[in-house]
Amino acid sequence: MSASLCGTWDMVSNVNFEGYMVALGISPCLRKTANKLKLKKVIEEQGGVCRIKTLSVFRNYTTSFTVGHQFEEVTRGLDNQCLKSTVTWDGDRLVCEQIGQKKNRGWAHWIEDDKLHLELYCDGQVCKQVFKKKGLKDDECKLDA
Template structure:
């Protein structure tokens, strides 16, 4: 089965429930307010042949890089986000990328999927779900 190529640059156009998600990650109120105002850009480089993927999240406050091979567990340093280290695995579920982050927070992870020129991101921790939608710009 061939999977979609996620490569491209995407600008955030919509966000839901981010404050509750950040609260569940124990992020302080001042930083939560700032993060909720940010409009991140996602830069994704995906090599479908090898499964290698680089996701760069760029904001005016901080940038966050995630480099991985789909299906291989790696240690993820979430320092820029909440200071935690997780054992992370990103796998395919049909055409969706599903990330499981094992660490001190239960049920942590995310799912990415494409619908036309929109990249969807659903972030989970404990029983909280936040969503972001990005529009492809190139």
Template sequence: MPASLCGTWDIISNDNLEGYMTAIGISPCLQKIALKLKLKKVIEQQGDKYIIKTVSTMRNYTISFRAGQEFEEFTEGLDNRHVKSLVTWEGIKLVCEQTGEKKDRGWAHWIVEDKLYLDLYCDGEVCKQVFKKKSAKGETN
């Protein structure tokens, strides 16, 4: 069984976000703002339903899904596209494949030791993010 993704996670590294944002069609002006944001992930599980919140001072994005069930997703506040998403477990990785206007689009979350890894990919560009879990006191471990 994969490690639990649940918790609050603070970003500690963010590689190639600009390339990924260009691939999904984010304007250069919004890219400049987004590159300065400190992201936080809040991941919850309620039975077989996952809720992943991406939180920043500019904009928040929430997705909820059940692994193995395709669903319609509107990426409001990101690139504002309608996509069909399917999230599945592939070993220790929670992987999302999104079909729509953009080719080879999706993401993967997984945990190694005390870090949450997230790869965001679209049209050959990959953004690699790493998060560190916050303690119960609100401090990053």
């Protein structure tokens, strides 16, 4: 079963973001600010290229990729690392493995109960975020498993 991840999503919960940021080596000052943010995700697909934008009043982060192809990802504004990332489908989950200085780093997006779920993990820490959809209709995007 596949579900479209595309659309605009507003954060409704954010569990263990602090622990995840500590694992990434984010400074206490930046962690304090980041923990207060309500994030928005915009997920798009065009011509086989997927784009995930994470938006906030403080900073924005965009990553673009083709599913199944390794790419270089620079996490500017986050922990400023250069990673070798690969995004694949694992059933209904869009999963990213990020290879760099930190161990067991990556993320997974999936739809459950009409909400976008995101797990961010690094070095034994797992952050669980949930987003509610608004905006784009499902049929306007082809990012399916």
